[in-house]
Amino acid sequence: MTEGLPSIYLARHGETAWSLSGQHIGVTDPPLTERGERDVVRLPELLRGLTFQQVFTSPLQPVARTSDLAGHGAVAELDQRHDPPAAAPMT
Structure with a gap:
């Protein structure tokens, strides 16, 4: 690899009831579980020392x-291509 290429870090959202049961979330909008929130707050420690140009x-x-709990909520840019539909059912 050529030196100087940017690095990209990806973080998946924390656990939800749907991800816990193996269901695909798609465009539904379930909240994080308590365990999902506890796990995500450890992310800043894993990323310590890294500086991000964009989030x-x-x-x-x-x-x-997940972005908020990881400490990036204030600087994260919303990617509107992933807007949920107005009435995404959670069943």
Whole structure:
């Protein structure tokens, strides 16, 4: 690899009831579980010492909450391509 190429870090959202049961979340908008929130608050420690030029997040609740708990909520840019539909059912 050529030196000087940017690095990209990806973080998946924390656990939701749907991800816990193995269901695909798709465009539904379930909240993080308590364990999901506890796990996500450890993310800043894992990323310590790294500086990010840009942080992107989806407006979906588990993703946006993960970004907030990881300490990037204030600087994260919303990626509107992932807007949830107006009435995404949670069944």
